[in-house]
Every structure is written in structure tokens, then in C-alpha cells.
Amino acid sequence: MEGDLRVPTSVEWLLGECWKTRQSGARALVHLAATEALEYPLWHTEDVPGVVLERLKERLRVLTRVELSRQCDRDEFVALVTKKTEPRRPRSAFDREFDEYKRKLDALSFELESVAPPPTPPPVVSRRNEVRSIRRWELKQKERGKRHEERLQRLRRDLAKPARVKCLEPLTDAQARRVRAAMSAPPTAVVAEGFNQQVLGEHAERIRDGEWLVDELINYYFNLLMQTFDDVYCMNSFFMTKLLGTSYNYQGVRRWTKRVDLFEKRAVLVPINVGNMHWTLLVVDMLKKEIRYFDSMGAAGTTYLHAMRKYVEDEHENKKDGAPLPDAPAWKLVPTTPNTPRQANGYDCGVFATFCAHYYALGLEPDFSQADIEHLRHRMLLSILDAELLV
Known part of the structure; x- marks a missing residue:
């Protein structure tokens, strides 16, 4: 678990959500939050490079075994997984706005459809095949992202409809x-x-x-x-x-x-x-x-x-x-x-x-x-x- 992992802000947010699902107070057990993160189905909706995703999962696997009694709050858990060295900072207005938007989405009782694991490139035989495989993989990722964005747009339209009194x-x-x-x-x-x-x-x-x-x-x-x-x-x-x-x-x-x-x-x-x-x-x-x-x-x-x-x-x-x-x-x-x-x-x-x-x-x-x-x-x-x- 050496070195820092550079992951998108959305991935850090997901890690924080995993901590929240196991929360029993102001602090939660590290190994329970790590177990929840490994089982979380939304990792595949994030555009995370394969190498970084594997390192991220490996760190979570280690935390499920070695941090059996340690407790942490949300920010400590995210820092522990990504091993960030910068000082903790308060949640921004954007973070709070994102949480509020997610709360409204949840209020629609909308169940996310099961998302298949991201496609992986086939075994590489040559440099030429490697380039073709990567392009096909990127195209499928782009299509998945487009479908995901279309569903978010539909949800936003539902939220914008006048409430029924x-x-x-x-x-x-x-x-x-x-x-x-x-x-x-x-x-x-x-x-x-x-x-x-x-x-x-x-x-x-x-x-x-x-x-x-x-x-x-x-x-x-x-x-x-x-x-x-x-x-x-x-x-x-x-x-x-x-x-x-x-x-x-x-x-x-x-x-x-x-x-x-x-x-x-x-x-x-x-x-x-x-x-x-x-x-x-x-x-x-x-x-x-x-x-x-x-x-x-x-x-x-x-x-x-x-x-x-x-x-x-x-x-x-x-x-x-x-x-x-x-x-x-x-x-x-x-x-x-x-x-x-x-x-x-x-x-x-x-x-x-x-x-x-x-x-x-x-x-x-x-x-x-x-x-x-x-x-x-x-x-x-x-x-x-x-x-x-x-x-």
C-alpha cells in the first residue's frame, strides 16, 4: 500500500458513501467500510483506468484483513484508501450540493439497473492488435458513458416536473x-x-x-x-x-x-x-x-x-x-x-x-x-x- 493513488473526485465520493452505509455514529470500523467498498456496484460507472482500479481494490482487500478494530470517520477512510498526504479540508459547497442532488434522486425511488463489469481488452498478440483492442474498449466505454448520461438526463427532467399537490x-x-x-x-x-x-x-x-x-x-x-x-x-x-x-x-x-x-x-x-x-x-x-x-x-x-x-x-x-x-x-x-x-x-x-x-x-x-x-x-x-x- 505504498504511494498515493490519483483517483477522480467522484471515486473519492463513492468511497465516502461506502463508509456511510456502515456508519453507526461519528466513526465506523475500517474493515467494514472496506468490505462495503469492494462490493459496491457503481465502481463500473466511473471512468477509472484499469491499473488504478486494480490497485484501489487491492488496497481495499488489505484493509478488510488488517484493520479489524480501527475506527475512522469519512475523510479518514478516503485518505486511508488513497493514502493522500495533504491535510484534511472541509467539505465544499459542491460536495454538499452533490449530496443534496443525490438525495433528491433517491427520493424518486429509482433503482439503478445492474451494470455489467467494464469490458476488458482481449489478449494482445501484436502491437497492431493491441491498438485495435484498446480502441474497441474505449468505444464501448464511451457508449456506456453515453447511456449513463442519458439516464441522468431523464432523472433531471423528472426532478424538474412540477410537484403534485x-x-x-x-x-x-x-x-x-x-x-x-x-x-x-x-x-x-x-x-x-x-x-x-x-x-x-x-x-x-x-x-x-x-x-x-x-x-x-x-x-x-x-x-x-x-x-x-x-x-x-x-x-x-x-x-x-x-x-x-x-x-x-x-x-x-x-x-x-x-x-x-x-x-x-x-x-x-x-x-x-x-x-x-x-x-x-x-x-x-x-x-x-x-x-x-x-x-x-x-x-x-x-x-x-x-x-x-x-x-x-x-x-x-x-x-x-x-x-x-x-x-x-x-x-x-x-x-x-x-x-x-x-x-x-x-x-x-x-x-x-x-x-x-x-x-x-x-x-x-x-x-x-x-x-x-x-x-x-x-x-x-x-x-x-x-x-x-x-x-
Whole structure:
């Protein structure tokens, strides 16, 4: 196992994936990760020279026999196999983007077809035959690469298709009966439990048409959004009240995100209880660098927009060792737009705010209307009862 192996970045990524499949914590046994790497079927999709591939497999075989008790993290395992001498460096934005793209591909439940081993040149008899054999081998490799790229293109097209919003689909008779039973449950009966909170019968009754949604329903549903979309983070309904109070107070909410880095998320969703009489939504889009306000009554939300931008700046300095927010002046504040769905009464605001968040988590602009609200109320309770979001 002497000398460094020069392998493509994609091969290093595959080695890291092999380590992850055997991971039981922050560290994993070397010989288990090496065994997984030897059995990994995707080596043949990478354009690795035959000599390098054989040396790579030989190193993995050695590691399966001699590293029986040693543990390592992902980067240590890759360095151990390739025997790189340069210092470890943090994962780049490209690495994280590639992992995110692979996660979305996996979500399609797409099973890779079995890939045959790469063709090898026939025995060489003469220099002339050797050249012909190598050319035929290269041609087959090129054809395989073309087929592989065509399949990736099809997957990318599938990812680009608009998401199907299942929450607008009609309920089955069985689902409708469950919703009616939950709305009729005794006030103190527990109809759903999770995320360190309970939804009682008195809360479920608020799903009925004409009722105002309470914090328990809003917060439970926003937790379901977080559970379903791991690139989205949701504040609870008390966040904005604590942040503003009598005046802006970042210290009052500084520890609310001690276990999460908001700047690694795609979006942050914040339900707002305005004066304990109206629900609205605030969205921080980390990719577009904009903060949007959704109010089904049409208010601009200027105070909340400016407070949230100040919060994002303070949060960046707190989490990034005092570093100011990059391109802070370029962040855009977007008040309620004309195409934001509007309510036609004084009690459906919580449903509007909740499903504006639902659509934004899907990457869609909300296009439901007042006519859909009674159905969305029932869908909301059904998701809470099942502890599973119907996207």
C-alpha cells in the first residue's frame, strides 16, 4: 500500500458513501467500510483506468484483513484508501450540493439497473492488435458513458416536473370518518401526540369551518413540514412575539437555533400570530437571498420583514464567529404580493398561512383559494392524525 493513488473526485465520493452505509455514529470500523467498498456496484460507472482500479481494490482487500478494530470517520477512510498526504479540508459547497442532488434522486425511488463489469481488452498478440483492442474498449466505454448520461438526463427532467399537490385530492370515505371522529372527540382526549406536544379534542374541534386555528395545530403541522422536508426549518408560533416583544431582542431567541445552522437550509418558515387575532407567514429564502411576507388580508408586513432581516444578520454573526452576513444589502424584502391567496372571512387566516408554508416547502407558489379552505382544514387534521404530511 505504498504511494498515493490519483483517483477522480467522484471515486473519492463513492468511497465516502461506502463508509456511510456502515456508519453507526461519528466513526465506523475500517474493515467494514472496506468490505462495503469492494462490493459496491457503481465502481463500473466511473471512468477509472484499469491499473488504478486494480490497485484501489487491492488496497481495499488489505484493509478488510488488517484493520479489524480501527475506527475512522469519512475523510479518514478516503485518505486511508488513497493514502493522500495533504491535510484534511472541509467539505465544499459542491460536495454538499452533490449530496443534496443525490438525495433528491433517491427520493424518486429509482433503482439503478445492474451494470455489467467494464469490458476488458482481449489478449494482445501484436502491437497492431493491441491498438485495435484498446480502441474497441474505449468505444464501448464511451457508449456506456453515453447511456449513463442519458439516464441522468431523464432523472433531471423528472426532478424538474412540477410537484403534485396531494393535499388538494379528495378524502376517501374512511379518511373523512376519521376526521369527523377527531373533531367530535372529548375536549381532553389526546387525538395526536408527537414533537413533544399533544393535540387534544378541544384543539381538533378548531378544524371545523368557522373556527380560528390555535397554536397547537399550527406548530404540530409546521413540525410535520420539517419532518418531511429536511432542507426547510420552521420556527414555532411564539418566535416572532419573543423576537420583537416591546422592542427587537435577538438575545431572547439566540439559543432557539443552538442545534441547527439556518444557513445550511433552503428556507426558514415563520408563522406569526399578529396581536393574537390574525395568522400570517414569513419566509426566509436562503438561496434567493430574500425575505417574503404572506398575509391573506393583504398587509405588507414591513415591520416583520425588517425585523427578520436584522435577525438573519445577527444570527450569521453569532453562528459564523462574528462574520457579517455576505451581500447583506442585496437581500430583498418582498411584502405580500397581489397573487397571494386571499381569505373572504375573518377566521380562515391560519389555514391560509399554513398552506402558503406547505406550498413554499414544495417549491411552489400557493395557488389555492377560499373555495379550498374547508377541504384543507380536513387535510390538515388528517396529516396530524397520521403524523405524516400529504404533500
